[in-house]
Amino acid sequence: MALDRIVALVDMDCFYVQVEQRKNPELRGKPCAVVQYKTWKGGGTSLQFENAFSTKPRFNILQLCILWSRGDAVCFCSLIFKIFLVSIIAVSYEARDFGVTRTMRGDEAKEKCPDITLVRVPEARGKANLTHYREAGAEVIAVLSRFCDNCERASVDEAYIDLTETVKIRMSGMEINEIAEKSAATTFLEGYMIDDGNAQTVDYDAWRTSVEGDEDICRLAVGAIIVSEMREAVLKETQFTCSAGIAHNKVRIQNFLWEWDLEKMLAKLGGGRHKPNKQTLLPQSFVPKLFETVPIKKVRNMGGKLGVEVRSSLCAEKMSDLAKYSLGELQARFGDKTGEWLYQLSQGVDRDPVRPRQLPKSLGCGKNFPGKGKLATTDQVKYWLEQLAGELQERLSKEAELNNREARLLGVGFKTEANTSFTRSCHLKDSSAAQIARDLYNLLLPFNSTKDNKSNTWYPGIVVLQISASKFEEVSETSTPSISSFFKTKTPAEITTNASKMEIVSPALILNENVADEFSSCLQDKISECSGGNKELTKRSETASNCQLNDKQSVTKRGIEAFFSECGKSSKLKNEQRKCRNPYQDCQIDCTVLKSLPDDIQREIRQSLVKSDLERSPRKQEAKFFSLQASSSVSGVCKDTQADVDKVVDGARGSYSNETDLGDDELVKCEKCRMKFSPWEMPEHLDYHFAVDLQNIERNSSETSRCSAEPPKKKQKTTIQSFFARK
DNA sequence: CATTACATCGCT
DNA sequence: AGCGATGTA
Numbered sequence: 001m002a003l004d005r006i007v008a009l010v011d012m013d014c015f016y017v018q019v020e021q022r023k024n025p026e027l028r029g030k031p032c033a034v035v036q037y038k039t040w041k042g043g044g045t046s047l048q049f050e051n052a053f054s055t056k057p058r059f060n061i062l063q064l065c066i067l068w069s070r071g072d073a074v075c076f077c078s079l080i081f082k083i084f085l086v087s088i089i090a091v092s093y094e095a096r097d098f099g100v101t102r103t104m105r106g107d108e109a110k111e112k113c114p115d116i117t118l119v120r121v122p123e124a125r126g127k128a129n130l131t132h133y134r135e136a137g138a139e140v141i142a143v144l145s146r147f148c149d150n151c152e153r154a155s156v157d158e159a160y161i162d163l164t165e166t167v168k169i170r171m172s173g174m175e176i177n178e179i180a181e182k183s184a185a186t187t188f189l190e191g192y193m194i195d196d197g198n199a200q201t202v203d204y205d206a207w208r209t210s211v212e213g214d215e216d217i218c219r220l221a222v223g224a225i226i227v228s229e230m231r232e233a234v235l236k237e238t239q240f241t242c243s244a245g246i247a248h249n250k251v252r253i254q255n256f257l258w259e260w261d262l263e264k265m266l267a268k269l270g271g272g273r274h275k276p277n278k279q280t281l282l283p284q285s286f287v288p289k290l291f292e293t294v295p296i297k298k299v300r301n302m303g304g305k306l307g308v309e310v311r312s313s314l315c316a317e318k319m320s321d322l323a324k325y326s327l328g329e330l331q332a333r334f335g336d337k338t339g340e341w342l343y344q345l346s347q348g349v350d351r352d353p354v355r356p357r358q359l360p361k362s363l364g365c366g367k368n369f370p371g372k373g374k375l376a377t378t379d380q381v382k383y384w385l386e387q388l389a390g391e392l393q394e395r396l397s398k399e400a401e402l403n404n405r406e407a408r409l410l411g412v413g414f415k416t417e418a419n420t421s422f423t424r425s426c427h428l429k430d431s432s433a434a435q436i437a438r439d440l441y442n443l444l445l446p447f448n449s450t451k452d453n454k455s456n457t458w459y460p461g462i463v464v465l466q467i468s469a470s471k472f473e474e475v476s477e478t479s480t481p482s483i484s485s486f487f488k489t490k491t492p493a494e495i496t497t498n499a500s501k502m503e504i505v506s507p508a509l510i511l512n513e514n515v516a517d518e519f520s521s522c523l524q525d526k527i528s529e530c531s532g533g534n535k536e537l538t539k540r541s542e543t544a545s546n547c548q549l550n551d552k553q554s555v556t557k558r559g560i561e562a563f564f565s566e567c568g569k570s571s572k573l574k575n576e577q578r579k580c581r582n583p584y585q586d587c588q589i590d591c592t593v594l595k596s597l598p599d600d601i602q603r604e605i606r607q608s609l610v611k612s613d614l615e616r617s618p619r620k621q622e623a624k625f626f627s628l629q630a631s632s633s634v635s636g637v638c639k640d641t642q643a644d645v646d647k648v649v650d651g652a653r654g655s656y657s658n659e660t661d662l663g664d665d666e667l668v669k670c671e672k673c674r675m676k677f678s679p680w681e682m683p684e685h686l687d688y689h690f691a692v693d694l695q696n697i698e699r700n701s702s703e704t705s706r707c708s709a710e711p712p713k714k715k716q717k718t719t720i721q722s723f724f725a726r727k
Numbered sequence: 728c729a730t731t732a733c734a735t736c737g738c739t
Numbered sequence: 740a741g742c743g744a745t746g747t748a
Contacts, residue, residue: 015748016748089748090748102748154747155747155748156748157748158747158748300746300747301745301746303745303746303747304744304745304746304747305744305745305746306745306746409740409741411741411742413742413743421743421744422742422743423741423742423743424741424742425740425741425742
């Protein structure tokens with residue numbers, strides 16, 4: 001029963017790019033790519049990123065700060081410092097036409113395609129954050145699973161769908177003619193296309209005959225019709241295009257065709273046919289012919305060591321070479337299990353089932369610290385564990401809310417400069433990011449084999465650090481979702497006992513399509529109120545909040561309502577909540593909001609920032625800033641106890657390596673404080689200035705702020721009022 | 728020195 | 740269960 005199943009693979013077209021294009025529709029149809037920082041400098045050649053900016057080519061440092069923080073389509077560090085390199089992780093099809101590929105560096109892409117727009121991957125806590133893409137992927141899966149419940153999330157942008165049952169049901173109500181026509185109209189039919197020299201057309205008569213005479217072809221055809229409907233729904237509901245393949249199993253035949261397209265494209269033999277926004281049906285009868293072109297190493301699970309082993313020991317490069325060996329021969333060489341798997345695969349048969357699973361089995365994050373960036377002190381290790389733990393905890397909270405499951409296993413893995421790797425794990429309690437970081441640190445501690453126990457040294461240095469949470473268990477759905485998971489800061493009890501700790505609440509967290517309109521108008525009212533009737537200012541602010549609200553977050557309306565009802569229930573909470581938690585009433589603002597303000601308003605703010613006094617000791621302030629970052633999430637900042645701060649401060653300091661053996665000429669000077677840093681420290685350093693400037697605005701405006709009812713001892717909250725009060 | 732950042736599989 | 744290896748975009 002090799003052909004019993006009908007299986008589709010849906011693969012999003014250059015997914016990260018599409019996600020960015022949906023956020024910023026101006027990028028649609030243009031050559032663009034998503035990039036992330038490489039953490040090392042190289043080349044030193046002058047990079048030409050100027051035209052990535054839509055405005056003038058020269059910026060002062062703060063403008064760049066804002067642009068950078070907004071994650072706009074720039075790599076401005078390259079502009080200023082000319083040594084910061086970015087690597088490409090996704091490429092639009094327009095840019096592919098110029099030969100731009102994944103893993104290329106930003107400057108190479110610019111060479112190949114001068115008009116390319118480079119969009120930075122979002123960053124938080126000093127590392128890439130792929131949350132947007134995961135969430136967009138979840139949107140897609142949600143649409144797909146409405147059509148068929150046997151849906152397997154294969155990666156952030158790919159899903160397998162077992163359509164066998166769905167096809168069976170659908171087929172009973174369809175005429176052969178309808179099946180043949182509809183499938184031919186939507187699908188590239190491998191083996192039934194006629195190339196008239198210019199275009200590919202379906203040999204319809206042959207197709208019609210096959211659909212009628214071959215039940216498996218007919219089932220594939222019905223599958224293709226369903227898949228085209230699914231893709232249509234995905235496009236309509238998410239604005240994303242995808243490509244798909246329909247076959248009898250999970251072998252990613254579609255991918256081979258896409259690769260094939262790429263080769264042809266590079267050889268200038270004509271454009272690709274199977275991607276983007278296309279679907280392809282693969283009859284089993286076409287597999288032998290296809291396999292003559294399919295490199296073994298492109299087959300799933302053959303991209304690594306096994307693939308090398310197979311190819312070298314069998315003198316086989318294409319799948320058709322593999323098909324020359326008997327079952328016995330392959331089993332003798334690779335063992336019964338693998339041998340059989342290889343044999344069947346060579347015949348175009350793959351038993352691997354589609355597993356109905358839309359959620360990943362584990363969540364994790366990590367960062368590489370190559371070369372001199374290695375973590376070589378205990379403080380560096382602690383600092384980065386806290387950053388990673390912060391992200392993980394945030395994602396775990398979301399997971400509990402959205403999917404009612406909690407992880408029971410916490411793991412850490414790392415690679416040392418000696419090229420040795422280890423993983424360790426322990427029980428994961430329901431705990432804070434700080435606790436997670438502590439547990440992780442304890443797991444790592446035995447691997448610090450530095451001889452001098454007194455020193456801060458970590459040896460051998462860590463070049464890769466990854467953490468993960470797994471062994472998820474279902475938890476009962478709570479009737480009242482916890483506030484902390486929405487605001488990712490503290491539980492209500494902690495807020496009550498320690499409300500004065502709360503400084504900034506991010507309206508960005510509220511952003512959600514369901515509540516966007518309501519919140520948007522509230523926000524606009526507040527802005528309008530704060531801008532003191534200045535109509536022009538109000539108008540511009542509206543644009544800003546709309547822009548901000550386009551950014552979908554996965555917070556549910558139910559959750560928001562629950563939060564406010566919780567606020568209402570507790571009279572103790574009420575007052576403090578009013579003051580510091582409820583953005584409907586207080587309209588507090590954080591960096592995220594500032595970053596989305598229109599240029600004119602930003603300029604106003606900038607002017608006030610330029611005037612502000614800088615701390616005499618930027619380094620010290622910087623450490624403080626990072627201690628806040630380290631001990632809280634991006635969007636909710638709360639003070640920790642002084643002891644905690646001190647602890648993390650050391651970690652933050654340790655993360656700076658410009659007192660190491662970098663030559664002076666390799667350092668770059670910060671225009672704002674004249675201090676020198678290694679280039680990879682620059683982004684975080686600039687972030688620090690951003691934060692300091694924010695604090696200064698807030699300090700300077702506290703007397704005039706209408707929100708200054710707090711005792712002077714308490715730190716003033718940063719509010720929209722305080723921004724506009726300076727005018 | 729240098730792709731990065733995940734995720735799952737398979738062995739003991 | 741714990742951990743290292745392998746695989747992927």
